[in-house]
Amino acid sequence: xxxRRAQFPGDAGAPSAARRFVRAVLAKMRRDDLAxxxxxxxxELCENAVLHAGTGFTIELSLADVGDLTVAVTDHGPAPxxxxxxxxPANPEYGGRGLALVHTxxxxxxxxxxxxGHQVWFTIGGRVPVRPAPPADMPPEWPDPDTARWLLYMxxxxxxxxxxxxxxxxxxxxxxxxxxxxxxxxxxxxxxxxLAGFGDRTxxxxxxxxxxxxxxxxxxxxxHGESVPESTTELARLxxxxxxxxxxxxxxHSADRERWLWMTYLAEATEMFxxxxxxxxxxxxxxxxxxxxxxxxxxxxxxxQRGRLELAALTHEDENALAALRDELGPLAERxxxxxxxxxxxxxxxxxxxxxxxxxxxxxxxxxAIGTISVGRPGHRAHRPEELMIxxxxxxxxxxxxxxxxxxxxxVATSQALQQALLPRALPQAEGVRFSAAxxxxxxxxxxxxxFYDVLTLGPDRWFAVVGDVCGxxxxxxARTGLVRDVLRxxxxxxxxxxxxxxxxxxxxxxxxxxSQFATVALALITRQHTEPASVAVELVLAGHEQPALVYADxxxxxxxxxxxxxxxxxxxxxxxxxxxxxAGDTLVFYTDGVxxxxxxxxxxxxxxxAKALRRAGNRTADGxxxxxxxxxxxxxxxxxxxxxxxxxxxVPPGDGARSLE
Amino acid sequence: MSDPVQLRTxxxxxxCVVLSVVGEIDLVTAPGLETAIAEHVAVAPxxxxxxxxxxxxxxxxxxxLMRAMNQAEERGTRLLLVAGQRVLRTMDLTKTAELFxxxxxxxxxxxxxx
Numbered sequence: 123x124x125x126r127r128a129q130f131p132g133d134a135g136a137p138s139a140a141r142r143f144v145r146a147v148l149a150k151m152r153r154d155d156l157a158x159x160x161x162x163x164x165x166e167l168c169e170n171a172v173l174h175a176g177t178g179f180t181i182e183l184s185l186a187d188v189g190d191l192t193v194a195v196t197d198h199g200p201a202p203x204x205x206x207x208x209x210x211p212a213n214p215e216y217g218g219r220g221l222a223l224v225h226t227x228x229x230x231x232x233x234x235x236x237x238x239g240h241q242v243w244f245t246i247g248g249r250v251p252v253r254p255a256p257p258a259d260m261p262p263e264w265p266d267p268d269t270a271r272w273l274l275y276m277x278x279x280x281x282x283x284x285x286x287x288x289x290x291x292x293x294x295x296x297x298x299x300x301x302x303x304x305x306x307x308x309x310x311x312x313x314x315x316x317l318a319g320f321g322d323r324t325x326x327x328x329x330x331x332x333x334x335x336x337x338x339x340x341x342x343x344x345x346h347g348e349s350v351p352e353s354t355t356e357l358a359r360l361x362x363x364x365x366x367x368x369x370x371x372x373x374x375h376s377a378d379r380e381r382w383l384w385m386t387y388l389a390e391a392t393e394m395f396x397x398x399x400x401x402x403x404x405x406x407x408x409x410x411x412x413x414x415x416x417x418x419x420x421x422x423x424x425x426x427q428r429g430r431l432e433l434a435a436l437t438h439e440d441e442n443a444l445a446a447l448r449d450e451l452g453p454l455a456e457r458x459x460x461x462x463x464x465x466x467x468x469x470x471x472x473x474x475x476x477x478x479x480x481x482x483x484x485x486x487x488x489x490x491a492i493g494t495i496s497v498g499r500p501g502h503r504a505h506r507p508e509e510l511m512i513x514x515x516x517x518x519x520x521x522x523x524x525x526x527x528x529x530x531x532x533x534v535a536t537s538q539a540l541q542q543a544l545l546p547r548a549l550p551q552a553e554g555v556r557f558s559a560a561x562x563x564x565x566x567x568x569x570x571x572x573x574f575y576d577v578l579t580l581g582p583d584r585w586f587a588v589v590g591d592v593c594g595x596x597x598x599x600x601a602r603t604g605l606v607r608d609v610l611r612x613x614x615x616x617x618x619x620x621x622x623x624x625x626x627x628x629x630x631x632x633x634x635x636x637x638s639q640f641a642t643v644a645l646a647l648i649t650r651q652h653t654e655p656a657s658v659a660v661e662l663v664l665a666g667h668e669q670p671a672l673v674y675a676d677x678x679x680x681x682x683x684x685x686x687x688x689x690x691x692x693x694x695x696x697x698x699x700x701x702x703x704x705x706a707g708d709t710l711v712f713y714t715d716g717v718x719x720x721x722x723x724x725x726x727x728x729x730x731x732x733a734k735a736l737r738r739a740g741n742r743t744a745d746g747x748x749x750x751x752x753x754x755x756x757x758x759x760x761x762x763x764x765x766x767x768x769x770x771x772x773x774v775p776p777g778d779g780a781r782s783l784e
Numbered sequence: 785m786s787d788p789v790q791l792r793t794x795x796x797x798x799x800c801v802v803l804s805v806v807g808e809i810d811l812v813t814a815p816g817l818e819t820a821i822a823e824h825v826a827v828a829p830x831x832x833x834x835x836x837x838x839x840x841x842x843x844x845x846x847x848x849l850m851r852a853m854n855q856a857e858e859r860g861t862r863l864l865l866v867a868g869q870r871v872l873r874t875m876d877l878t879k880t881a882e883l884f885x886x887x888x889x890x891x892x893x894x895x896x897x898x
Binding site: 134135137138141158159161162165166169172173219220222223226227 | 808810811812840842843844846847870873874877878880
């Protein structure tokens with residue numbers, strides 16, 4: 123602030139002296155540009171003082187930092203303003219133009235009266251003497267660029283949490299306005315919350331500006347204080363716009379993060395659903411996955427065999443609430459209950475009223491309803507739209523998983539029934555020859571293999587024993603197994619030679635026209651010899667199958683037979699029957715590759731371990747040897763069987779020697 | 785203490801008086817100027833007042849000119865003004881310029897008179 127003052131006497135020459143003073147001060151202020159106008163106005167005030175007060179006067183010039191120049195002329199007359207007015211020249215047409223000049227040129231002017239006298243002052247604008255007219259579409263109180271920059275500029279960084287950014291913007295507004303307090307309020311699901319604020323917010327709110335948020339979001343900026351500057355509304359609006367930008371950017375960011383979290387959750391849930399093919403386990407997993415993330419409780423209802431909804435799984439955040447929940451759900455699953463009605467209506471979802479408070483969605487697979495999923499509200503609010511979308515998606519995936527498990531268990535049951543039907547109900551009982559057999563399906567029961575065995579009486583002294591492995595699993599393999607078994611039965615009963623029997627079987631398999639279906643078979647034609655001591659002649663055919671083990675009465679083991687083609691694979695088919703004799707105590711053990719290929723990691727059980735197990739068997743009856751093999755396989759590895767195991771043992775009862783007639 | 789105003793009278797034609805004013809027209813000098821104008825208005829059909837060298841011209845000078853103008857009209861004397869920037873500025877600010885016949889130079893004012 124630059125200011126100069128001077129006193130002048132109350133004579134007619136004083137105004138001229140005052141004009142020289144003013145011009146000199148302005149030169150010192152380097153505001154010669156203002157000189158002519160300021161001198162004109164100052165002179166008017168000085169002349170008024172001399173003319174009307176008739177006293178001396180003081181003139182003071184002040185140059186403010188922003189460039190505004192204020193000139194004040196104070197006379198020492200006692201007369202109040204009103205009196206002076208009355209004293210003005212009677213003919214206004216000629217006089218009174220002095221203040222008109224002041225009014226026209228000054229950016230502001232006024233008068234003050236006190237015990238020291240009467241003062242008239244005026245201010246002339248600084249470097250921009252005439253304020254430029256704002257553009258028509260701009261608010262009249264548009265802040266200057268520096269203020270606007272200070273109000274709005276925030277570094278672009280994701281590290282700053284939203285409340286910090288908003289608090290800073292609000293504080294800056296408060297600084298610029300000089301108000302005691304301000305706050306930003308957001309309307310949320312649970313009511314209005316203060317996002318940020320500063321200062322005293324108990325003071326009355328002077329200005330409330332809405333945040334121009336995208337509906338349905340809403341919020342406002344509140345400026346507190348008893349009296350606020352005129353520009354408050356416009357500046358607060360500017361800050362509100364900047365805050366809105368920050369809020370929406372933050373919401374976009376958290377929406378992206380939330381979407382990513384939901385996608386991860388969905389992927390994990392789906393994987394858990396598909397992990398099990400057991401219906402009960404899959405059903406149990408579904409509510410566990412949904413609670414508590416998507417609701418406080420979740421119930422899975424599935425159709426039973428009679429088409430009625432049955433509670434398959436239930437979870438509640440609060441275990442103590444389970445019993446009550448179960449009771450409330452009971453009636454809903456009845457024929458006219460909400461769950462059944464939903465399925466009957468074919469609707470996509472229905473709300474469950476109080477006290478359950480939740481939503482129910484149908485489990486559908488290919489348009490067929492298999493049950494429902496009910497999900498309680500998360501906390502005390504309704505599900506959000508995005509949560510309902512996730513529940514819908516999980517319901518779809520759960521339906522698929524449950525359906526897969528149901529189909530699989532049905533399929534397993536069918537296959538197992540079929541397989542059991544293909545195995546002989548009882549083995550032949552005969553003097554001088556003992557038969558024993560075992561069938562071990564794969565542990566899980568999910569994949570039924572094509573292993574089979576058969577022992578059939580062909581005549582008073584003739585039998586055949588066969589072990590085979592039809593490629594593939596499931597009902598198709600089982601059907602093919604039936605074919606193989608029956609063809610062998612028919613041809614061998616008909617007395618066809620072994621080689622011929624296998625050639626015919628091969629042709630039949632090829633005619634079936636399914637190259638993926640072939641079989642390996644080991645078959646022995648057993649003839650009881652009326653020798654003393656008793657012996658058995660064995661004619662052995664290996665059609666692509668493992669060599670059976672001959673366990674001698676003394677425990678030695680050797681593998682018998684010559685490899686030939688598997689049946690159903692190629693037209694150029696050849697098997698090489700071999701002949702052997704079993705003596706008393708000798709046992710011929712047939713098996714499928716489920717034994718030798720049983721795994722421990724990358725390691726196979728193999729023929730050596732099989733031989734060792736047979737050699738070391740404590741009980742060398744037919745049953746005993748089979749049990750020993752089974753035991754050895756299970757001891758070797760607890761891993762689930764990857765393949766079925768079928769075994770048949772043919773033994774000449776011990777007490778007699780045995781030797782091979784190879 | 786103010787610079788005394790200097791008045792000079794010229795008679796370029798028998799029926800025409802040119803009154804030149806040099807200096808400030810203010811509280812001190814305005815009454816003298818007003819008297820001088822009144823004397824010329826009484827005798828000359830055309831009066832040109834040359835204010836081009838006036839260094840200060842406030843509301844009091846304006847008031848004096850307006851009174852002189854009224855007298856001239858009453859007497860049937862044509863009053864012509866030659867104004868410099870200072871005078872025009874004050875007339876413009878008070879929106880009184882249109883009350884007077886203002887010319888840029890004495891010659892121009894005289895030509896309009898012929």
